[in-house]
Amino acid sequence: MTNVIEMINITKEFPGIKAVDAVSFELKKQEIHALLGENGAGKSTLMSVLFGLYQAEEGIIKVNNKEVKIDSPNIANDLGIGMVHQHFKLVDDFTVVENIILGYEPTKGMVLDINKAQEKIMALSEKYHLNVEPDAKIENISVGMQQRVEILKMLYRNNDILIFDEPTAVLTPQEIEELMKIMKALIKEGKSIILITHKLKEIKMVADRCTVLRRGKYIGTVDVTTTNTNEMANMMVGREVDFGVSKDECQPGDIVLKVNNLSMFNDKKFKVVDDISFEIRRGEIYGLAGIEGNGQTDLVYGITGLKKVNDGQIILNNIDITNIGVKKRFDIGLGHIPEDRHKHGLILDFNMAQNMVLHTYNKKPYQNNGIIIENEIVKLTDQLINDFDIRSSLGAKTMVRQMSGGNQQKVIIAREIHLSPDLLVIVQPTRGLDVGAIEYIHKQIIKERDKGKAILLISLELDEVMNLSDRIAVIYQGKIMGEVNPKETDEKQLGLMMVGYQQ
Amino acid sequence: MNKKITSAIIAVILGFTVAIIFAMILGIKNGSNGLQTYMPQDILVPMFKSFSGIDLSGKEAFNPRYIGEFIVAAIPLILTGLSVAFAWKTGLFNIGSEGQLMMGSVAATLCGLYLDLPIIIHALVCIIAAGIAGFIVGYIPGYLKAKFDVHEVVTCIMLNYACLYLANMILRMQPGFTNEKTPPIKDTALLNSDFLSSISGGSRLNWSILIVIVALIVYWFVINKTTFGYQLKAIGHNKNAAEYAGMKVKRGVAMSMGISGVFAGLAGAVLVLGIFGTGRALPGFEEYGYNGIAVALVGANSAIGVFFAGGLFSILQVSQPLLQYVGIPRDIAVIISALIIFFYAIPLLYEKYIDRYAKKREEKRIKVQQSTDSGGGE
Numbered sequence: 019m020t021n022v023i024e025m026i027n028i029t030k031e032f033p034g035i036k037a038v039d040a041v042s043f044e045l046k047k048q049e050i051h052a053l054l055g056e057n058g059a060g061k062s063t064l065m066s067v068l069f070g071l072y073q074a075e076e077g078i079i080k081v082n083n084k085e086v087k088i089d090s091p092n093i094a095n096d097l098g099i100g101m102v103h104q105h106f107k108l109v110d111d112f113t114v115v116e117n118i119i120l121g122y123e124p125t126k127g128m129v130l131d132i133n134k135a136q137e138k139i140m141a142l143s144e145k146y147h148l149n150v151e152p153d154a155k156i157e158n159i160s161v162g163m164q165q166r167v168e169i170l171k172m173l174y175r176n177n178d179i180l181i182f183d184e185p186t187a188v189l190t191p192q193e194i195e196e197l198m199k200i201m202k203a204l205i206k207e208g209k210s211i212i213l214i215t216h217k218l219k220e221i222k223m224v225a226d227r228c229t230v231l232r233r234g235k236y237i238g239t240v241d242v243t244t245t246n247t248n249e250m251a252n253m254m255v256g257r258e259v260d261f262g263v264s265k266d267e268c269q270p271g272d273i274v275l276k277v278n279n280l281s282m283f284n285d286k287k288f289k290v291v292d293d294i295s296f297e298i299r300r301g302e303i304y305g306l307a308g309i310e311g312n313g314q315t316d317l318v319y320g321i322t323g324l325k326k327v328n329d330g331q332i333i334l335n336n337i338d339i340t341n342i343g344v345k346k347r348f349d350i351g352l353g354h355i356p357e358d359r360h361k362h363g364l365i366l367d368f369n370m371a372q373n374m375v376l377h378t379y380n381k382k383p384y385q386n387n388g389i390i391i392e393n394e395i396v397k398l399t400d401q402l403i404n405d406f407d408i409r410s411s412l413g414a415k416t417m418v419r420q421m422s423g424g425n426q427q428k429v430i431i432a433r434e435i436h437l438s439p440d441l442l443v444i445v446q447p448t449r450g451l452d453v454g455a456i457e458y459i460h461k462q463i464i465k466e467r468d469k470g471k472a473i474l475l476i477s478l479e480l481d482e483v484m485n486l487s488d489r490i491a492v493i494y495q496g497k498i499m500g501e502v503n504p505k506e507t508d509e510k511q512l513g514l515m516m517v518g519y520q521q
Numbered sequence: 522m523n524k525k526i527t528s529a530i531i532a533v534i535l536g537f538t539v540a541i542i543f544a545m546i547l548g549i550k551n552g553s554n555g556l557q558t559y560m561p562q563d564i565l566v567p568m569f570k571s572f573s574g575i576d577l578s579g580k581e582a583f584n585p586r587y588i589g590e591f592i593v594a595a596i597p598l599i600l601t602g603l604s605v606a607f608a609w610k611t612g613l614f615n616i617g618s619e620g621q622l623m624m625g626s627v628a629a630t631l632c633g634l635y636l637d638l639p640i641i642i643h644a645l646v647c648i649i650a651a652g653i654a655g656f657i658v659g660y661i662p663g664y665l666k667a668k669f670d671v672h673e674v675v676t677c678i679m680l681n682y683a684c685l686y687l688a689n690m691i692l693r694m695q696p697g698f699t700n701e702k703t704p705p706i707k708d709t710a711l712l713n714s715d716f717l718s719s720i721s722g723g724s725r726l727n728w729s730i731l732i733v734i735v736a737l738i739v740y741w742f743v744i745n746k747t748t749f750g751y752q753l754k755a756i757g758h759n760k761n762a763a764e765y766a767g768m769k770v771k772r773g774v775a776m777s778m779g780i781s782g783v784f785a786g787l788a789g790a791v792l793v794l795g796i797f798g799t800g801r802a803l804p805g806f807e808e809y810g811y812n813g814i815a816v817a818l819v820g821a822n823s824a825i826g827v828f829f830a831g832g833l834f835s836i837l838q839v840s841q842p843l844l845q846y847v848g849i850p851r852d853i854a855v856i857i858s859a860l861i862i863f864f865y866a867i868p869l870l871y872e873k874y875i876d877r878y879a880k881k882r883e884e885k886r887i888k889v890q891q892s893t894d895s896g897g898g899e
Contacts, residue, residue: 322765323767324764324765343767344764344765344766344767345766345767345768346767347767348766348767354765356765361759361761361762362761362762362764362765363762363765364759364762365755365758365759365762365763366758366759367758367759368754368755368758372751376755376762376765376766377766377767379748379751379752380748380752385748388747388748388749389746389747389748390746390747390748390751
């Protein structure tokens, strides 16, 4: 079969680093070609070069065997290349049809001919089983449907080469399966697909070939049917990795956290946490699964004191903490690894040492009569850098902004764990991190559990919740849909609960 | 931090260069050979004289009076600079130093007029009163911001006008108010010093330099060495993280504005006790507060930076009469100040180049280190 795309020896440099270093890539007609690599491996950069968002310093791009120069997404579009970005590029208060035709509006004389557009869209939608509501506004449809709108956008523009950037990150298991079906249907109709991902399971499910990048370098291209996931993982990481999380049997002790009939409203007086009750014991990881935006964030804010609760009770270590301040909650035994490390977890323009004492700067030995004792803070930081293997260029004095995401997360984890809280609220601990850092952080969480801490783990990554938790609850529209034992459940059951089916 | 210093220095150099080039292109003066254009030395020589007292053209002998006057002009600028910088550390824009300064002046004037206290103590009481007045005026927008989320810039600007008219009203109500001035305050409250005046060739140099030195040290200490300063900086850099850690963000915001007002209030005291010796009703703003914004900006909100930036803007102020004396419009100094702020505010223009340069140097350093590491690796 012919190559529709050939990228030969592409090099793209950013100040100080070679994001893509002499990488070659080819895409055959009617093939799903996966591009695999960790965060920062250069996958997105390579595809941005193909899509015209970046210009490569070196290398040749051929489309349908003709050498081309792509220096804007418009040119890519004219060449039949379309891309579904990880974060959708849709206008929230436009309808589905309006979004699809945006920039390519069909006209009748001077007037927009929306009916013609709608017909074409419905025909495409039917052909590929994309199932969208043409008149619904984007803000009112599910994330899965938004993605299908993005796909329709490419089809409407007659794109033959489709790039999907981490398309499953925001989907439920059922939606992922649906997407895979759509991708296969697209291939049958003569399209070719590049799938950017770091999820091996999906590659195995749908891709024909897989090209692996590591730190901007080309590692190899393999045939997916004859290669197992472990081999691909090793290529991606560069060493043997262990994806299974090994942990001992859970031995629950006393109750640490008790949440009784908790309800919370948002600014629009909409009930975002709806009568939630649960309890967590010592030595137990309580996982909370759910699709983004189903009340997890508010629940965490309620427990950690960042937001007032409207009804119900939160009891930590037998003390009612429902209405007390954040600082006191930390004193009573709360630790919080927040969802957004840049928004809440760190002060990026402080150095690492200053960040380490975010909770304890006003406690001895780090201060005396209101005067900061810098030596003690640096001593603590050096200790934690050592214990948690935090890498940085200047040690305790490194500005946190200059550290990698994984090491930033380690700073937060070190800070929260060293205070030895009885309850650790951990939200999305591995978002955006590479495999090595994920492995490490998972081990730390298990270690804390084994020390007899109670852990509330909230994550959008179903694998993470299933691997780590001793009990799993699923949250949907602010309600807990049920509690399951991770050993007796599977993705399918959790996926159904995540979209609102009662257990 | 280093990058900020580099940016400030580049902005200053660019500001002077561009202003002088414009003067050279556009300006025409009466020279010895008829009409001729300005030369850089026409502008730079008076400026150098204005703070050093040394006349580079050699026409006049060294005159220390210029140094004294230069310091006198720098003092309120540094204090209002510290005022703006302090609020900035907490992420707040205190554009109300002007009003805080005026109420500080009023407090110092009233204490100076009516209290009977021994020397030194009287001055101290006046200074403290000015600080308290500044605190109150600063605290109001801080409190409104914390409590009702009213933007501090809006309240500060409105308060500036309220303070201007309130201060004038209070001063005019004092018995003996004539010629837009109150009677002189009591000698015991004055900061004047014959000694300082005599060593600086009879300038108005006075003990308020001590206030500035103490203020600079206190500023540096509070911001860098105390848990309170840590808290304020945390709030300034990332309010969400401060909240996450359980800091009292609202109280911090209000306090920060209050303390910021103290520095401005002190500037007000200096004007009354050290320079004028009387309370003055003003027709409009004297711009000390607004100049403080420029000083804080160019000084990158650090104590040492504000110190130097205060000096710089003082030069641009005291050189104006000297420039005019040699036939150059004083506006050139104002243009230079404006250009410096302009070039400082658009750092993107050249920060890229600074970054690139820094990176190259870093790479070179690493290379050197690697070669020495491998060389000594045996």
